[in-house]
Amino acid sequence: MKVLILGGDGYLGWPTAMYFSARGHQVTVVDNYLRRNACTELDTGMLYPVPTLPRRAAIWEARTGHKIDVIIGDLCEPEFMRSLFEQPPEVVIHYAEQPSAPYSLMDYRHADQTITNNLRVTNNLMWAVRDLAPQTHIIKLGTMGEYGTPNIDIEEGWLDIEHKGRKDRFLFPRQAGSIYHTSKIMDTDLLWFGVRTWNLRVTDLMQGPVYGIETEESRLDERLRTLFNYDEIFGTILNRFIVQAVVGYPLTVYGKGGQTRGYLNIRDTLQCVYHSAMKPARPGELRIFNQVMETFSVNELAELTQSVGRELGYEVVIQPIDNPRKEAEEHYYNPQYQGLLDMGVKPHYLTPEVMREMFSVVESCRDNIREDVIFRGIRW
Numbered sequence: 001m002k003v004l005i006l007g008g009d010g011y012l013g014w015p016t017a018m019y020f021s022a023r024g025h026q027v028t029v030v031d032n033y034l035r036r037n038a039c040t041e042l043d044t045g046m047l048y049p050v051p052t053l054p055r056r057a058a059i060w061e062a063r064t065g066h067k068i069d070v071i072i073g074d075l076c077e078p079e080f081m082r083s084l085f086e087q088p089p090e091v092v093i094h095y096a097e098q099p100s101a102p103y104s105l106m107d108y109r110h111a112d113q114t115i116t117n118n119l120r121v122t123n124n125l126m127w128a129v130r131d132l133a134p135q136t137h138i139i140k141l142g143t144m145g146e147y148g149t150p151n152i153d154i155e156e157g158w159l160d161i162e163h164k165g166r167k168d169r170f171l172f173p174r175q176a177g178s179i180y181h182t183s184k185i186m187d188t189d190l191l192w193f194g195v196r197t198w199n200l201r202v203t204d205l206m207q208g209p210v211y212g213i214e215t216e217e218s219r220l221d222e223r224l225r226t227l228f229n230y231d232e233i234f235g236t237i238l239n240r241f242i243v244q245a246v247v248g249y250p251l252t253v254y255g256k257g258g259q260t261r262g263y264l265n266i267r268d269t270l271q272c273v274y275h276s277a278m279k280p281a282r283p284g285e286l287r288i289f290n291q292v293m294e295t296f297s298v299n300e301l302a303e304l305t306q307s308v309g310r311e312l313g314y315e316v317v318i319q320p321i322d323n324p325r326k327e328a329e330e331h332y333y334n335p336q337y338q339g340l341l342d343m344g345v346k347p348h349y350l351t352p353e354v355m356r357e358m359f360s361v362v363e364s365c366r367d368n369i370r371e372d373v374i375f376r377g378i379r380w
């Protein structure tokens with residue numbers, strides 16, 4: 001298959017590129033280094049240095065003989081986006097967004113950048129596919145954060161409603177907790193319009209927070225590891241907790257710690273996207289899956305980090321702090337997530353073994369960890 005990956009330099013984009021490439025697909029990655037530049041601008045630090053995208057593709061080719069094509073450019077430019085569809089791919093995987101909730105709430109400028117960037121990329125993609133490649137299957141990353149924490153079970157994308165004796169099916173109600181998550185809701189709405197109006201074929205993967213570092217492919221060469229942030233802005237929770245545990249920084253549990261979400265290992269992101277690509281949505285179908293493998297509260301993740309950390313000899317302290325976010329700290333949470341399992345995804349659950357492996361990579365980079373960037377308290 002010809003596979004186009006938008007945001008191919010990112011935490012998920014680069015491992016996805018290697019995963020498809022290793023399985024014999026023809027992969028092109030596109031990125032403008034928005035994420036890396038934001039990390040430099042905000043001085044967030046990274047666990048280890050990551051070679052540029054062309055350099056990583058060259059290392060990958062030298063190690064495996066598989067070529068990954070690299071194109072650097074800003075997908076907010078419509079003509080640049082359209083140029084990617086002159087020879088249409090079978091599938092385009094859309095990761096190219098500003099993905100951080102705290103970033104989107106730092107101030108007006110960062111909120112505006114988030115909305116402008118994310119919606120422009122999605123709109124440009126939708127129109128390029130509509131005009132030049134209507135058969136191309138769009139796989140877009142949504143987020144479980146679009147649903148918020150409703151007091152009812154979260155269905156996979158859709159909800160059947162009976163109202164005054166009549167029935168209809170709607171997108172599951174969404175109520176995001178940040179400007180970033182709101183931009184993801186707007187993305188979904190845009191593509192739902194494109195599906196209804198022009199018969200586009202779209203898979204929307206409502207993903208929970210991802211954790212992990214290594215994938216099967218990155219084990220070939222350390223320089224192929226994906227970028228890893230451990231700061232409050234770009235680090236996801238479990239990745240942050242493990243770094244905090246290794247340097248003896250008290251685990252930053254926000255408020256009561258009852259906030260519950262669905263999580264998945266980075267290896268399962270790759271599987272989910274791959275299975276979705278192999279079995280595409282039909283023309284005129286917006287297919288939605290909830291992309292999580294298990295749920296945990298913040299307290300459960302902190303306790304797990306503490307118990308594995310202590311077993312490895314770290315002094316791990318859990319220290320709840322004033323919650324900088326506006327969110328429910330205790331709530332009902334029951335998402336459904338059967339669709340991807342039915343497609344054949346085999347979950348990697350969060351076991352002590354998986355945690356130990358993450359501890360060991362973080363430990364090997366301990367000298368690079370800067371405690372001053374771990375927490376800065378961006379408030380909602």
Ligand SMILES: NC(=O)c1ccc[n+]([C@@H]2O[C@H](COP(=O)([O-])OP(=O)(O)OC[C@H]3O[C@@H](n4cnc5c(N)ncnc54)[C@H](O)[C@@H]3O)[C@@H](O)[C@H]2O)c1
Nearest residue numbers: 007010011012031032033034035075096097099141209210
């Ligand atoms: N990582 C998670 O835990 C998680 C959870 C749920 C959803 N998601 C979604 O998955 C996707 C990927 O997330 P990630 O963690 O890999 O983020 P990331 O920031 O590491 O990757 C996104 C990549 O897209 C690039 N990009 C952004 N705007 C661009 C533009 N205008 N032109 C070209 N490139 C651009 C960035 O430079 C970056 O390399 C995002 O859409 C995010 O909303 C991620």
